[in-house]
Amino acid sequence: MVVLFAVRFASCCLRGNRRNTCDSTLSWFRSQWIGNALLAYAPAKLNLTLRVLGKREDGYHDLRSLVVAVDLVDTLVFRPGRVRGIELEVNVPELRTSENLVVRALELVRDFSGAACENAAVRVYVHKRIPHGAGLGGGSSDASCALRAGRDWLAARISDVELFELSARLGSDCPFFARRVPAAVVEGRGEIVRPVALGTELHFVVVWPRVHLSTQRVFQACSARSDNNDCESRLIDALQGGVFDMRLQPLLRNDLLEAAAKLCPAIREIVDMFHCAGVPATMSGSGSAVFGVLSDRERAVAIARRIRQQVTHFVTTVRSLE
Ligand code: C5P
DSSP: OHHHHHHHHHHHHHHHHHHOHHHHHHHHHOOEEETTEEEEEEEEEEESOBEEEEEOTTSOEEEEEEEEEEEEEEEEEEEEOSSSEEEEEESSGGGOSTTSHHHHHHHHHHHHHGGGGTTOEEEEEEEOOSOTTSSSOHHHHHHHHHHHHHHHHHTOOOOHHHHHHHHHHHOTTHHHHHHTOSEEEEEETTTEEEEOOOOSOOEEEEEEOSOOOOHHHHHHHOOOOOOSOOHHHHHHHHHHTTOOSGGGGGGSOBTTHHHHHHHOTHHHHHHHHHHHTTOOEEEOTTSSOEEEEESOHHHHHHHHHHHHHHOOSEEEEEEBOO
């Protein structure tokens, strides 16, 4: 009952946020108490660039990526547990496992805070809207959200800096979400997060061919390498200069696209579909979601409608968070 109310309340907040961009910034990133339940939001991300600079000795790759948080959002609801420990409920059955990063995040918070929290009993309900295995960062965002909300729930003494460091242990995408900024250039393995101002609201059409890709497999299959040049600044300049046509395309570079498209050919077909409509497009993260970049919501809605007529993929419009 509380969960239903909380999720409905969240939906209202999110709908409200579309009308009020100023308040939305605060609400997206802030958790809220409703009675004895704690409600928190986990936004998706899009990688406008993702450049692989080289392989590291630890097996990971050095990256540079312009990452933007968008208004496609999972909701996490924390409630008092019935038994000691962490109970997880998810509206997607295959994600209801102890391997879920939300559980691992809460275990990290509990272990980091020691004796004060070891008897904690918490139930977490994750309402997923972000497709998983799509390169949209849903699992990482849920995990970073769980770290912060878990700290609030347990009243654990963990600083923001410590929380950020813990996030890097959970996954390479987590530090971006842990910083809770609307956009950043992310470097290293993912642990260097440099917030950037986009200076303009961006609209996207996200198309996911309903294929779950393993990040590890895509990285293993990738041989593309980029120079260490600053194409992210050029991309931001172009967007701020109002360039939303195919001149943007060379700057939307994702070095993992070719490897991902070998595993999932639909990725190329979706990129081509956008190009046929004159919309610059690329893949997010390690795929398989592809997005087109647009300057306004009306055009995004029109393009999404056109794509829905052609394919049965998951298609949605989103905008950048401010
Ligand atoms: O850090 P995360 O668990 O999300 O990474 C999943 C996989 O993606 C890693 O096991 C690694 O193979 C690959 N990866 C990488 N370099 C990165 C991030 C991820 O090689 N910077």
